[in-house]
Amino acid sequence: MQVTETKAEGLKREIEVVVPASDLAERLQKKLDEAKGQVRLKGFRPGKVPAAHLRKVYGRSMMAEIVNQIINETPRSVISERGEKSAMQPEIGMSEDEGVAEKVLAGESDFRFTVSYETLPNFELKETDSIAIERPVVEISEEEVEEQVKRIADNARTYSPKEGAAEDGDRLTMDFVGKIDGEPFDGGSAENTNLVIGSGQFIPGFEDQLKGAAAGEDKTVTVTFPEDYGAAHLAGKEAVFDVKVKEVAKPDDLAIDDELAKKLGLESVEKLREIVREQIEGQYGAMTRQKVKRQLLDALDAQYDFELPEKLVAAEFNNIWTQVTSELENAKKSFEDEDTTEEKAREEYQRLANRRVRLGLVLSAIGEKVGVEVRDEEMQRALMDQIRRYPGQEQQIYDFFRQNPEAVASLRAPIYEEKVVDHLLSTVSVTDKTVSKEELMKEEEEEVSAA
Structure with missing residues (x-):
């Protein structure tokens, strides 16, 4: 097999692969030999089918299998041997001339095809010990707990x-x-x-x-x-x-007492208050986490500037744009209703796509360096969370993920990202800052996830 690089522009690569007819013939003969003792043809005893007849009956279909196998396996092995990683699934190019294809399947011609792809960029990881983050923390008052307890009591009121x-x-x-x-x-x-x-x-x-x-x-x-x-x-x-x-x-x-708690399946009103406080802490904790993560991603984004794979960015932009336009359509709104234009919106979301891809590559590289792994039990929990969202369709959802590797990857990505963020937060300077509930809940212009 001959491999020749025909394009190397930035991250773009194109490789021509030539598999000689002699190699194809050798592979075909091996398959015919393996099949000789297995096939059953009318008029022949098992294992006694003449090689020429076997080739005549099965040669073309077996050669098609060989070609498909080469197409499926060669790009991955060639790219790996070059020490590169493809940003997305490589594109395979072959001659559209039916005569050329027939000659290949007949074993009369070399098999030629091209592999086009973009490599993942090489970049040097930066130190993170200079990154400083303020973690907003809300002190939960007894009044807030009591207010929430009262709302619960209102809902349970007779x-x-x-x-x-x-x-x-x-x-x-x-x-x-x-x-x-x-x-x-x-x-x-x-x-x-x-x-x-x-x-x-x-x-x-x-x-x-x-x-x-x-x-x-x-x-x-x-x-x-x-x-x-x-x-x-x-x-x-x-x-x-x-x-x-x-x-x-x-x-x-309305009585907020132990009897109320017992109606809710708890042993006492103090246990109710304890659970309410934990729920409020969890809600504020999630908001705090999001703001801390945003600061961290902003700092990382400022540290890196490298060429991005165009197709990876295009795929991310298309995902964002589809979601944005779908939300506008459902709300029966236009870009003008949002005080912008489609052109400006495209520019904004293009920048967002660039950022997400860049940060995704950075976090992936950091995770690989420090050995971050997503355990099977974590993936199982994520899958069960998805299944529980569709009561009555559990088997269909399970089958969907089992049959779609990309869907499984979509479950893994956010888990991996959060684990890398956890690692980074242990290496940067984090200072707590007490803020009001209103300050914590104030929305940023754009809360960005890298994945």
Whole structure:
């Protein structure tokens, strides 16, 4: 096999591979010899099929298998022997002349093809001990814990039937049928539904029109779905609901005590407060982690500037652009609604794609250097998390990941990234800074993940 480099421009490579007809013939003969004792042909005893007849019957199909095997295996081995890594799956180029292909399959011609790819860039890893990061930390007050406990108690509050008109805070039990232009619509009807007046649970204006209603009363409620309503076929449309009020109930006294905790499956109200505090700590901890990670990635991004594989960047940009345009379409918005233009948006997301690819390569190199690994049990947990998101479709989701290596890689990438970030945070200077809840929750212009 002859391998010749025909292009080396930046990260782009093209290699011509020539497999002599003699090599193809040798491989074919080996396959024929292996098949001789296995094939069963009418009129011949096992193992007694003449070689010439075997070649006539199976030669072309076997040669096609050999060619496919060469195409599948050669690029990877050739690139590895050159000490390179391909950024994406190499592209294979072959002659489109049917006559040339026939000669190859007939064993009368050399097999020629090209391998085109982009190499991963070589760059020197920088020291990270000069990176300084401020970790925003929120001190959780007892008042915040009690506020959350009260919300939990509100959700667990009991109600008692009452006579008379519904007021703010009362709970209605009702049946309703919604119509648009006189016709019922999907999701617009329900029976024995509970609604607390003033909860903001339903479409704006719906609850206000039920104030003063009494048990057994029929009401007609007219509302307009918001323009940004999640269901596009309802957004901005006026709907009329025929409501049958079946019960009006007033809220019982709220008591935050051990009895409340026991209703929630806990042994005491102090255990409830402990769990609530842990939940709040977890929420703030996730926000803190995101901001710390953003600072770290910003610092790394400032340290590196190297050529990027064009196709890898293009693939990342396409992923971002597809998501952005899909979100705009679902929200029925345009770039002008976001105070920008498509041209400016493309420039912005192109920079974001460049950043993500660059940081992804840097984190990958750092992880490889320090020996970061994703364990099987971590992948299994990630897979189970995905499966649990689709109740009733567990087997289909499992089969999807089992049959799609790229999908499995999408589970591995964020785990690997977080482990590399953990390592880096142990090597840089991190200083805690107490901030308010509002400061912590303030969104950055762009929270960027490298993967």
